[in-house]
Amino acid sequence: MRAVVVTFPGSNCDYDCLQVLRKVMGVDTRFIWHRERDLGDPDLVVLPGGFSYGDYLRAGAIARFSPIVEAVKRYAGRGGIVLGICNGFQILCEAGLLPGALRRNNSLKFRSHDVHVRVETKDTAFTRAYRAGQVLRIPIAHAEGNYIADPATLERLEAEGRVVFRYTTREGARGEGGNPNGSANDIAGIVNAAGNVLGLMPHPERAAEGVLGSTDGLGMFESLVAHCARARVA
Amino acid sequence: MSAYAIEIRVTPRRGLLDPQGKAIQHALDSLGFAGVGEVRAGKLLVIELDADSPDEAAARATRMCEKLLANPVTEDFAIEVGRNAGQPEAAT
């Protein structure tokens, strides 16, 4: 399996993603600079977190015009697996690869702490290693994670089972106390209609080693590795 | 060719929650300012632009908004050409 992690000017979780893929998962992983036009032929493309272009104007607004994003669009169009974490999620929305947008947290503050998210859809390339309904404990660290989309889009996301992660309490309940940023329908992560592009605000790469306190994010990388192995054989 | 000062106002879509506007309204209230109704908080961009005519300047600014400056999912925009908006005089 081969993975690439895209580095935009201002990305700051690129190294973290690379480390987890390489060191924890043993995946052949390299960085790709945003000015490149060719992704090569990876099994997985990660758009990492950070502050591409300082998040000036809007998070992800400027980065989506980077040359590499055109290549990511083509790759996704062919069914390639794309994972956008935090700023990566914001870029995917701005680039139109995922619907909706991420606005400022309703607290108007940067929020950095562990949250609980429930796995809503087990049946994706990103989540098969989890149990349906499993509650994960994963850190967030963002100022603009308040997911919003028009009612029709939200309805479609729900109907099609494309809300993959939802903020909940530790017990897995919705409502008071779970949602850290005001996201519509407590949405923490969504997938595109074809099921190959996923964006989420929490950072699974920060919860993939015991020494850091939680390994709940590991399942996502395990799911991806298993998926890519199957895809290679097929 | 002349230089125009383009003022672009980007505001949260009507009907969308505006937490920042709400927070400001609340803060004004608690500072004792009476009679404050709704507050909306948006962005103001002031762009110097060389163009052949005000119309051309406006057309280009519109394209900028559509492409980059406003997010169609969450924001509306309005463009004004030519006011010397670059130097708002500080009220004193």
Place this chain on the structure above:
Amino acid sequence: MSAYAIEIRVTPRRGLLDPQGKAIQHALDSLGFAGVGEVRAGKLLVIELDADSPDEAAARATRMCEKLLANPVTEDFAIEVGRNAGQPEAAT
């Protein structure tokens, strides 16, 4: 007593670095928009305010800016009373 729509434009002080404006200018450049000069990024606040006269509304808005809405050290502000600025029509 009538309701006024107050528009407040808050912009970074001249001479101060405006990283956001700079980044936007850079982005517009690299998107191929020609003739773009300086870009300044500020805030736009639209406030509904009950007051007895436009002058009173402006005076109160000025105090709001001084107290809360603008940072006296880094920002300038300008106030406009009464334009129906609350509903910028989206250009299409």
Place this chain on the structure above:
Amino acid sequence: MIGAASGGNGSGPAAPEPRPGDPEITPELVADHGLTPEEYNKIVGHLGRTPTFTELGVFSAMWSEHCGYKNSKRLLRLLPTEAPWVIQGPGENAGVIDIGDGYALAFKIESHNHPSAVEPYQGAATGIGGILRDVFTMGARPVAVLDSLHFGDLDSSRVRYLFDGVVRGAGDYGNCVGIPNLGGEAYFDRGYEGNPIINVMCLGIMKREQLIRGEAHGDGNTLMAVGARTGRDGIHGATFASEELGEDSDASRPQVQVGDPFTEKLLLEASLELIRSGHIVGIQDMGAAGITSSASEMAGRSGSGVVIDTALVPVREPGMTPYEILLSESQERMMVVVHRGREEEVRQILAKWELEAAEVGQVTSDGRFRILEDGRPVADIPALPLTEGCPTYEREGIEGEEVRAQREMDLTPYAGGDGDRTADFLRLLASPNLASRRWIHDQYDTTVRTASVIQPGGDAGVLRVRGTRRGIAVTTDCSGRYTYLEPGTGARIAVAEAARNLACAGALPMAVTNNLNFGNPLKPHIYYQLREAVLGMVEACALFETPVTGGNVSLYNETSGTPIYPTPVIGMVGIIEDLERVTRHAFRDEGDAIVLLGRNTDELGASEYLYAMHDIVGGRPPRVDLLAERVLQQALLAMIGEGLLRSAHDCSEGGLACALAESALQEGEDPVGIRVRLADPLPSTALFFGEAQGRAVVSCDPANLERARRLADRYGVPCTKIGTVGAIGGSFIVESADARIEADIREVGAVYFGALPERMDAQ
């Protein structure tokens, strides 16, 4: 006109002539530049003629307190600075120690007090920016920041505004660059009204061989200005006020520096790439006094000279004079010394990161700091006197009368009382000085870089060192109330507490960086504070074998003549040999034994109890026995090393009751009840809330209690089982012979975690 003695022909090329438009050098102008007549005469002596306006500005910046350490240097020389593990001591952008396995740790603390008082958001933001640059210009990748904050009383809306702005500014900047916050401190006391203390510390890790110093050697090598353009920001940051500068309006000479963390991130990556590339000789941040200090210090350190043409420096605004360009404190800029002939390679690396680089001058062998404006000389100064020749002073130091009275006040009226202390306890825990700091660090990214083993909220922050079993522990400490009432004791406590914090996490304390925040040293009672604090630090750092590898001095912290509490902030780093053994402050399992290491004493002086309950800053700060502290820490490390402890927590402000609460609260999730009984025959106020030093609250499996006790005995450390960990959600009970605290632990948690948000968010 003064100093007309010589029309000037210094050594070397044509002496600089005054520029058209330069003000005349008058005694007033000299005074405005913060220089005394004697200092001015020294300058004339070094030059052999009257300085030009530009030269006066350059000297004034380099001979300011900030760069020249006029009033502190003689004291700072007393600090222990050496140990086998110290690779770089004071004198560079940051100190560096060896942390094993071929790695080195760079770290440094810096103040941004004044800028933050004027504009809290930008002040704190640019403070973070500056300290990051100090660390990455050593070749190290920044891996953590900490922030030590001291504000006035939180009841003031101005203070809340400052606090909120500082936290947002520090957060936004560090978050954007992607450096986790690992800790700090936040105090609120009227002693800082109007003059907040904002100190920020940064740590960076590198391979030993990647160390690079801020040196400019190699005759003919090229000086390049890299990063942001130079604007008129903070030009008088070093010395004097804007009004004296001339007609220009306020707006054209902004004092506020605006941070651009995005550019900083690019600069960080580009600098590390440059350093690894081998194309450069030296690199330094253009921090305080901008081009002047970076270029002259680099020349000074390597005994070379530099020549710079200001017309080549990329500027943000037209019409800037050499004076302005040399003294601008615009952020996110670097001075880089490039091997001659490699300029293009350097430019390419910078272009990749979308940064500008301009050749602005050269290294010379003439030992002079020479400035041209479009080829015309405007300054020509011998470099060594400029960087090293600043006169230093020893001042008179006498303790203030008022402080002595406060220290010696009779505390008996406040010490008495028995019975139900629950209300006192809950009120104390809601004090902004004791309540959870989560409101702060929830605004800081604490997990980026995936190395944070212990995040803020415990005793020390802990980071893993990738590729090794080791961890780095780090903390900042200083209780200004102690240092106010007795500066020497306060400084010793600050060092001891820092070391204790590290030991609780299982780390061996290694080295110190410090920030001396004081009032005006020309006042005898302030110089007394400065001297006593430094002497206390000298003693404690020597005893703990934690040499001082650098720091910063911030004097004149006063508003309308009222000085801040003397605040010598200690930043300390330690090493955890094996992260398997890292220890946290939270109790773990029901039935575990709660054990006190150290001894309870009858001391209530200088306590938060007196401040929060009686609005009193008074009494003697707790006694500190440095030797006892040292053995306590050794005992802790031995117990942790043998795997005997489930938790360890330093006992400090708020006393034993608050330390127990923090351990029981478990960072909020699943708080546990406890039952503790204290046998000491002491007044319950001192017993519960007194701040006796040399104590730690630990817990262990009852099966290990005997071994722990024997170990403590071997070190001669008092070790007492005082209670038992209860069930999740149980009762928090602490009792003595005649008094008792009893509360539902969830209620305790609501108070502890709710206090700051209630004060900050409910406006």
